[in-house]
Amino acid sequence: MIAQVIVDVAAKQTDRVFEYHIPKELTDVAVGSRVVVPFGRRKVQGFVVGISETTSYTGKLKDLLVVIDELPPLTPELIALSKTLADKIFSYRITILQSMLPRVMKANYRKILVPLTDEIKENTLFKGEPLDLNEVSDLETIVKIKKLIKNNQAKIEYLVENKAKKKQVAAYLLTKTRTEYQDILGGIRTTAKNQRALLNNIVEKYNEYPKLGSTIESELGISSSTLRAAEKKGWLLKKEQEIYRNPLKDFESNASKHSVRLNSEQLDALNSIGTSIKEKEAKTFLLEGITGSGKTEVYLHAISTALEQKRNALMLVPEISLTPQMVKQVKERFGDNVAVLHSGLSEGEKYDEWRRIRRGESQVVVGARSAIFAPLKNIGLIVIDEEHESSYKQNDTPRYHARDVALLRSKFHNCPVVLGSATPSLASRARAQKGRYKLLRLTKRANQKSLPKVDLIDLKTVEFAGGQFDLSIPLVDAIKEKLAKKEQVILLLNRRGFASFMLCRNCGFVLRCPNCDISLTLHKDTGQMQCHYCGHKEPIPRKCPNCQSEKIRFLGTGTQKVQEELETLLPDVKILRMDVDTTRRKGSYKKILDSFGNHQADILLGTQMIAKGLDFPNVTLVGVINADTALSLPDFNSSEKTFDLLTQVAGRAGRAEKTGRVMIQTYNPENYAIKLAQSQDYEGFYQKEMQVRFQGNYPPFFYTTLITITSKNEQSAAKEAFVIKRKLMLELHAPTIILGPTPSSVAKIKNQYYYQILVKYKYEPKLHDLLHQIQDDAQLAQKRGLNIYIDNEPERIM
DNA sequence: AGCACGCCGACT
DNA sequence: GTCGGCGTGCTC
Numbered sequence: 168m169i170a171q172v173i174v175d176v177a178a179k180q181t182d183r184v185f186e187y188h189i190p191k192e193l194t195d196v197a198v199g200s201r202v203v204v205p206f207g208r209r210k211v212q213g214f215v216v217g218i219s220e221t222t223s224y225t226g227k228l229k230d231l232l233v234v235i236d237e238l239p240p241l242t243p244e245l246i247a248l249s250k251t252l253a254d255k256i257f258s259y260r261i262t263i264l265q266s267m268l269p270r271v272m273k274a275n276y277r278k279i280l281v282p283l284t285d286e287i288k289e290n291t292l293f294k295g296e297p298l299d300l301n302e303v304s305d306l307e308t309i310v311k312i313k314k315l316i317k318n319n320q321a322k323i324e325y326l327v328e329n330k331a332k333k334k335q336v337a338a339y340l341l342t343k344t345r346t347e348y349q350d351i352l353g354g355i356r357t358t359a360k361n362q363r364a365l366l367n368n369i370v371e372k373y374n375e376y377p378k379l380g381s382t383i384e385s386e387l388g389i390s391s392s393t394l395r396a397a398e399k400k401g402w403l404l405k406k407e408q409e410i411y412r413n414p415l416k417d418f419e420s421n422a423s424k425h426s427v428r429l430n431s432e433q434l435d436a437l438n439s440i441g442t443s444i445k446e447k448e449a450k451t452f453l454l455e456g457i458t459g460s461g462k463t464e465v466y467l468h469a470i471s472t473a474l475e476q477k478r479n480a481l482m483l484v485p486e487i488s489l490t491p492q493m494v495k496q497v498k499e500r501f502g503d504n505v506a507v508l509h510s511g512l513s514e515g516e517k518y519d520e521w522r523r524i525r526r527g528e529s530q531v532v533v534g535a536r537s538a539i540f541a542p543l544k545n546i547g548l549i550v551i552d553e554e555h556e557s558s559y560k561q562n563d564t565p566r567y568h569a570r571d572v573a574l575l576r577s578k579f580h581n582c583p584v585v586l587g588s589a590t591p592s593l594a595s596r597a598r599a600q601k602g603r604y605k606l607l608r609l610t611k612r613a614n615q616k617s618l619p620k621v622d623l624i625d626l627k628t629v630e631f632a633g634g635q636f637d638l639s640i641p642l643v644d645a646i647k648e649k650l651a652k653k654e655q656v657i658l659l660l661n662r663r664g665f666a667s668f669m670l671c672r673n674c675g676f677v678l679r680c681p682n683c684d685i686s687l688t689l690h691k692d693t694g695q696m697q698c699h700y701c702g703h704k705e706p707i708p709r710k711c712p713n714c715q716s717e718k719i720r721f722l723g724t725g726t727q728k729v730q731e732e733l734e735t736l737l738p739d740v741k742i743l744r745m746d747v748d749t750t751r752r753k754g755s756y757k758k759i760l761d762s763f764g765n766h767q768a769d770i771l772l773g774t775q776m777i778a779k780g781l782d783f784p785n786v787t788l789v790g791v792i793n794a795d796t797a798l799s800l801p802d803f804n805s806s807e808k809t810f811d812l813l814t815q816v817a818g819r820a821g822r823a824e825k826t827g828r829v830m831i832q833t834y835n836p837e838n839y840a841i842k843l844a845q846s847q848d849y850e851g852f853y854q855k856e857m858q859v860r861f862q863g864n865y866p867p868f869f870y871t872t873l874i875t876i877t878s879k880n881e882q883s884a885a886k887e888a889f890v891i892k893r894k895l896m897l898e899l900h901a902p903t904i905i906l907g908p909t910p911s912s913v914a915k916i917k918n919q920y921y922y923q924i925l926v927k928y929k930y931e932p933k934l935h936d937l938l939h940q941i942q943d944d945a946q947l948a949q950k951r952g953l954n955i956y957i958d959n960e961p962e963r964i965m
Numbered sequence: 966a967g968c969a970c971g972c973c974g975a976c977t
Numbered sequence: 978g979t980c981g982g983c984g985t986g987c988t989c
Contacts (some may be wrong), residue, residue: 172989174968185989207988208968222988 170196170231171217173204173249173260175274176571179946182259186190188228196231199239199246201272201328203232209808210325212274214264216246233328238525240268242542244579251575253537257942257957258565266565269518280312280321287320294615297324317489331518334412335379339394345373350762351402361393363412368401368828412516427464427613436465436607441472441812443583444547451574453554453599454587457618457847458818462587463493464613466550467500469585470531474501478582479530483569485556485779486510486535492760492782494533501531508534508541509671511753536561539569539576546580549573553779554586554595555811557962566958568594589818589849590811593804593860597867619789619820619827623836626793633736637724638839642790643736649788650740650769654825657781658733658772659816660726660792662748664688664697665683667723671709673716684915691731692748701917729792730772745773757903761840776818787827789820792839793835801912802965803865806840810852851882866906866960869927873961877954881920885910888922888951891941895926898937903928912965919954925964939943 168189174181196202200215202437210232222228241249245267253260265273279300282288300323303309306831315321318644341348352366364387369376374416380394399404429437431813436454443450456462470480485491486509498505506529514756523529525542532541536559539549551559551573559569570586577584586595586604599606612618624639646656668686669678678687680698687696687705693705711719730744750756763771764783770785771777791813798809813831821827843852861868874891878884888908895905904927911921928934938957945955 174988176988180986181966184988187989204989206967209966209988211966211988222989226989550967603981667980 168196169219169222170200170202170215171219172202172204172213172231173203173216173264175212175261175265177259177261178205179259179943180420182253182261185213185229187231188221190220190230190411192688193234193250194232195237196234197239198243201240203235204630205229205232208325209276210275210327212327212525214241214246225575226584232958233327240272240525240542242544242792244576245540245542246541247613248572248575248579252565252567253633255571256566256959257938258567262565263567266537267542269331269514269521271500271514271518273330275328275330277326277328277782278325279324280315281319281324281728282315284320287315290315321514334410334519335407336410337381338377338406338408339383339398340377340406341373342401342404345370348373348402359783361387361389363388365393368400379408380405384399394437394872412513427461429461429468430611431615432609432611433461433465433468433613436609437468437472439605439607440465440469440548440583440585444469444473444476446477447581448583449576449577451584451586451598452607453591453595453604454585454607454609455596455599455849456589457612457849458814459591459612459616459618460589460609461613462552462589462609464915465609466552466585467497469550473547473582474504474530475784476547476659478545479543479552480532480548481538481541481543481573481576482531482533482550482552483538483559483573484533484535484552497531497533504530506534506541508532508538511708511756513753531644536569539572539604541655546576547582549577549582549584551584551586553587554588555590555592555807555855556779557808560960560962562962564778564956566956568960574932590814590852591849593807593853593856594867597857616821616826617825618847619817621817621829621831621843621847624830624832625836626832626834629832635724635728637729637733637792638736639832641791642663642832645788645828645830646770646790647737649828650737651849652787653766654787655763655766655768655772655783655785656788656790657777657783657786657816657819658770658771658792659775659778659795659812660724660729661775661812662723662725662793663727663748663774664699665726665727665731666721667725668721669696670720670722671711671713671716671933672718674711674719676711676713678712682918683913685915687727688723690748695796700913708765724793726774727774731904733770733772737751740770741768742770742772743768745771745777747774747776750776775816777810778812778819781819783819784824787821787825788891789816789827789829791816791829791831793832794831794844795835798835798838798840802963803860804864804962806838806856806859810840810844810849810856813841814847814849817844817847864927869904869929870931871960871964872926872928872934873958873964874924874926874938874941875956875958876908876922876924877919877956878952879918879920880952881915883951884920884922884955887948887955888924891955892924894941895924895937898930898933899926899928903931903934923964963964 170187170189171179171184172187174185182849185543196215198215202213202215203210205215249260249263253263267676278300280300282293318647348366348369355362369389393789440452454462473480494507506524508520524532532538534542551570561567598604624641632638632640649656666689680687680703682703683698683700685700687698690697697704710717726744726746730742733742743763754801762768794813797812798805817829820829832909833840839855876884876888892908907924908922942957
């Protein structure tokens with residue numbers, strides 16, 4: 168038998184199947200198996216993508232060396248999916264296969280030098296151990312090693328190592344009958360207190376054994392040394408047992424059958440979805456529901472329907488709203504059937520959750536983008552919550568969009584996909600218009616509450632509080648009023664740090680990052696100027712580095728500065744700040760939200776991570792400190808992003824009985840995105856924005872592909888970009904628009920210059936092959952220090 | 966990718 | 978004569 172293998176070498180020439188003979192001992196190889204194969208002189212990891220009787224290869228086939236896992240980690244579905252997807256997004260197939268698995272399953276490669284004779288073993292190079300060649304860099308040793316190899320005294324071995332560790336715990340089994348233990352107990356000294364406690368426990372609770380070592384220790388207050396002694400005496404037998412790390416241990420898993428009653432709109436939506444589940448239709452629904460309309464309830468009911476049909480369900484949520492609150496909700500409804508996959512878990516925890524899914528031990532999977540590859544079988548429903556979120560598109564290779572993958576999987580499983588949002592992406596909403604998706608609308612708030620009242624504050628005319636130009640008097644008054652009633656406030660400012668740039672008022676100098684084309688942000692907590700792209704740090708200047716003037720100002724207010732201003736204006740108020748800087752540590756995210764939820768703080772001040780999914784009943788005021796930050800970005804979808812953000816954050820106010828209020832500070836109160844966000848009129852925004860996109864020849868009227876060329880040398884990046892453009896111009900025809908090459912809006916990041924070309928097209932059958940060609944050429948260009956990236960349907964084209 | 970092979974200039 | 982620089986080509 169012959170196995171078709173994709174090897175773990177991400178390169179153009181190796182991005183194809185290599186065939187291997189399956190030796191008799193390895194009978195458990197299947198499509199989806201992870202294997203180790205000889206490849207040239209090396210050994211590499213690979214994935215079996217096919218098995219056949221014959222081969223057309225004329226050379227001598229090598230044998231498969233190892234099958235790594237008992238259960239093939241990938242299903243035939245995922246193997247097939249990897250091929251379709253790799254082609255679609257111009258990625259190597261192995262890159263896709265790797266990203267379908269938890270990171271710990273990526274192989275580690277090592278090269279070691281093994282001594283071949285006993286006397287050489289004593290050589291100072293080895294010290295009894297094989298020598299790790301990755302750690303050898305000095306010339307002298309290299310010469311020595313070459314000599315040894317030449318004289319046949321040592322040889323190089325290639326190792327493929329597995330990082331994945333299964334968590335083991337010690338369990339103790341009993342070895343004797345109850346009466347035998349009674350006899351032992353009678354025979355030991357009364358002073359051996361701990362041993363007596365243990366034996367007493369065994370006699371009394373004989374049937375509870377085997378027990379975990381940690382359980383015995385904590386129950387009886389004895390230490391591991393007592394257990395070790397008992398094991399030595401043969402009373403107990405220690406056995407290492409594999410357990411799953413439990414990332415959900417903080418949540419009670421009392422699967423309660425209770426569920427909220429749905430209103431008629433929700434029921435209609437649920438019926439449509441339910442019918443599709445039962446009829447096994449690969450249909451896509453767009454569930455457009457205003458904030459608070461109870462989309463989540465519809466999802467949960469639909470998941471129940473799938474489970475009743477003995478089928479499984481996959482639900483994606485944006486990383487940022489994969490809050491403990493959300494997990495809790497799902498967990499309470501479906502109990503231990505739920506597996507969760509997101510970046511808050513350790514690598515080990517992710518691996519364990521993933522294995523539970525693979526073994527078919529969970530029926531519901533909730534996770535962020537990459538969970539779309541969960542090895543769930545028999546999928547009856549796929550839900551994508553907040554479908555407009557740009558985080559569903561991966562920003563680096565492989566640049567897949569979870570929505571596209573969902574649609575592919577839905578076809579395979581014949582199951583519906585539900586895309587839900589209060590502010591659907593224009594692309595999805597337009598598809599619903601055309602009838603490619605079925606539009607389901609929820610127009611009423613589930614709790615009958617009216618939408619919060621939204622006020623715009625014109626920063627051009629308003630007066631400010633406290634001498635700074637960040638917090639207007641009306642906003643501060645409203646905050647005071649709410650806090651006086653013991654209610655809570657959420658404030659959004661989409662910019663972290665203290666001030667986003669340093670400006671010299673004498674010479675106009677702006678302090679920039681030496682590695683990137685961007686200004687440095689002042690961080691007061693660390694007392695440094697930081698680059699938000701490459702992490703470069705330097706001290707805060709006291710004088711202008713250019714003209715030595717002391718008239719320097721720090722402008723562009725960030726969250727740290729607003730926190731300071733609030734603390735001055737409202738001295739007794741407790742403020743929590745939530746941004747990348749305060750949530751870097753594992754668990755700090757949950758901690759901040761918990762403490763705000765318990766009303767240990769009055770104001771939650773944060774960047775856009777606070778805009779999504781949070782549900783705090785006591786929050787009655789949401790303030791947006793500057794609505795213009797996202798709007799000023801020169802991108803085709805900046806209006807959409809602004810509208811989304813404002814609508815989402817407005818939805819955080821007045822979730823329970825109390826009516827909410829929203830105040831948006833802006834310099835552009837006449838802007839349509841801001842005005843329509845004020846009235847929370849998604850349909851109105853959709854109509855207006857479609858006109859704008861139509862006039863600008865932007866998506867969804869055109870398909871787009873972005874080609875980015877980077878190099879440490881600006882000229883060569885630009886030159887290569889023009890070469891590529893010429894190639895495109897020759898092959899593509901008139902209605903297609905080719906923009907650029909232009910430098911990216913941040914023209915330099917980490918000392919790499921970025922040039923880009925944007926292709927906008929309606930119908931261009933040649934483009935796909937052409938882009939594959941460009942990608943193939945990219946490998947040659949790489950030797951000249953050039954990197955070429957192709958991004959199908961980019962989220963950002965600046 | 967990573968490794969070997971092969972061809973050319975420099976040095977004990 | 979041989980060591981090591983890099984361009985070229987292959988991996989079942």
